Amino acid sequence: MKFPLLVMTAICLGACSSGGAGGGNDTPQQRAAAACEAEAKTRLGEKTYQIDSAALTQSAKRVDDQWDLRGPITVNPGLHDEAKQTLECRMRAQDGKAAEVTYINFIF
Numbered sequence: 004m005k006f007p008l009l010v011m012t013a014i015c016l017g018a019c020s021s022g023g024a025g026g027g028n029d030t031p032q033q034r035a036a037a038a039c040e041a042e043a044k045t046r047l048g049e050k051t052y053q054i055d056s057a058a059l060t061q062s063a064k065r066v067d068d069q070w071d072l073r074g075p076i077t078v079n080p081g082l083h084d085e086a087k088q089t090l091e092c093r094m095r096a097q098d099g100k101a102a103e104v105t106y107i108n109f110i111f
Contacts, residue, residue, distance in 0.1 A: 031096060032063035035070035038102035039092035043076065046107060053077045054090065069105065070094045076109065086111065 029037070036059040043054065059074030076090040093106035 030060075031065075032060050032070070034102060035063050035072055035092075035094045035096065036060040036074075038094045038104055039072050039090065039107065042092065042104040042107050043090055043109075046109075047078065050078055051080060051082075053080050059090065059092075068095055068097060070096060078109075 036056060039059060040054055040056065043052070053076065055075045059072050062071075062073045064071045070093070072090075072092045072094070074090055076088050078086045078088060089110040091106070091108040091110060092104060095103045095105050097103075
């Protein structure tokens, strides 16, 4: 009885640890989108929001050492002051250095 429980626990732990932040299998586009989402979260503070992560990732275009991204974001979804906007973001990617968001804009 203990063996199946042990196996299930190991499977769950493996699944939980493989898909987290910094999993190592992220594409450059996914890392760029994650950096832009983190910066948006910082800028929006306590406001609730929804970002279309897939659209942001798919929009990523490499320009020199930077990634340009653009995707839909909804600020305060479901509230009386809900605002559908477009998030524009530029992220610098340099080997061995942390991602650096160099530009972010919320377009109404």
